[in-house]
Amino acid sequence: MDDPSFTKILHFFQLSMRGYRRVRKGVKKRLSRHMQELNCREVEDYLQVLEHRPAELQRAKEFLTVSISRFFRDRHLWEVLTGFMIPELSSASPPCVRVWCAGCACGEEVYTLKIVWNQEQKKRLELPVLEIWATDINPVVLEKARQGIYPTSSLKEVPPALLDLYFLPDPEGFQIREELKNGIYWEIQDFLSAPPPTDSFDLIFVRNNLLTYYEPSISLPVLVKMTDALRWGGYLVIGNNEEIPSEDLPLKRSPLYRSIFLKTTFPIGGKI
Numbered sequence: 001m002d003d004p005s006f007t008k009i010l011h012f013f014q015l016s017m018r019g020y021r022r023v024r025k026g027v028k029k030r031l032s033r034h035m036q037e038l039n040c041r042e043v044e045d046y047l048q049v050l051e052h053r054p055a056e057l058q059r060a061k062e063f064l065t066v067s068i069s070r071f072f073r074d075r076h077l078w079e080v081l082t083g084f085m086i087p088e089l090s091s092a093s094p095p096c097v098r099v100w101c102a103g104c105a106c107g108e109e110v111y112t113l114k115i116v117w118n119q120e121q122k123k124r125l126e127l128p129v130l131e132i133w134a135t136d137i138n139p140v141v142l143e144k145a146r147q148g149i150y151p152t153s154s155l156k157e158v159p160p161a162l163l164d165l166y167f168l169p170d171p172e173g174f175q176i177r178e179e180l181k182n183g184i185y186w187e188i189q190d191f192l193s194a195p196p197p198t199d200s201f202d203l204i205f206v207r208n209n210l211l212t213y214y215e216p217s218i219s220l221p222v223l224v225k226m227t228d229a230l231r232w233g234g235y236l237v238i239g240n241n242e243e244i245p246s247e248d249l250p251l252k253r254s255p256l257y258r259s260i261f262l263k264t265t266f267p268i269g270g271k272i
Contacts, residue, residue: 103209107145148176
């Protein structure tokens, strides 16, 4: 599959080549195999099939997902979360803190959050219960996340002390300890069309997926929906190289880190 053919498929799904430029080789292979299964020689034939067969359309969406991640990805973010955001989220002593990891892929981000929360809980016994809704459109990667088995390459940024504390050796690398899975709700979900898994989140992670791979005409309405599900004073976290496609949302960039936004009455483009 050449780039012009791949671009036609991306346009069909209103996806951006910008996000796929570095990872398109693997995605193109998956789509090419799908085309062969459906006996489609041309991209135009393939898109016609997808228009009339919802099950194959769903499979194509899954083939277009990119599940590259690792534990403690963007370490400075986790330092800010530990040093400022966790104390802030806990300051009013709520019974629980609700988090949504949207597009969680294989779960590295989810378990990283559990690890830093557990570490802080040892220092601050008054920390509230942590509840995480972890969603992804791809059932295969979601099942991998539930199992919690990871290759050594995904763990290269995990400090040795935390590796010993929260992981067990496994023939495939390392496995998350079972107690770390408590309080995580794994759900298959397409955030483009489905409502948020619950409401009044304190923290939403939508890193390196929605704003990387989708055109603003698609990503902005979804971002509005996510912001509506965030409580006032809650935090939205995007990828470090991503940008919010509108200055009119009730979000204010945190001075602590460029990828963290606070839900406030002042929009991004406004002044306090």
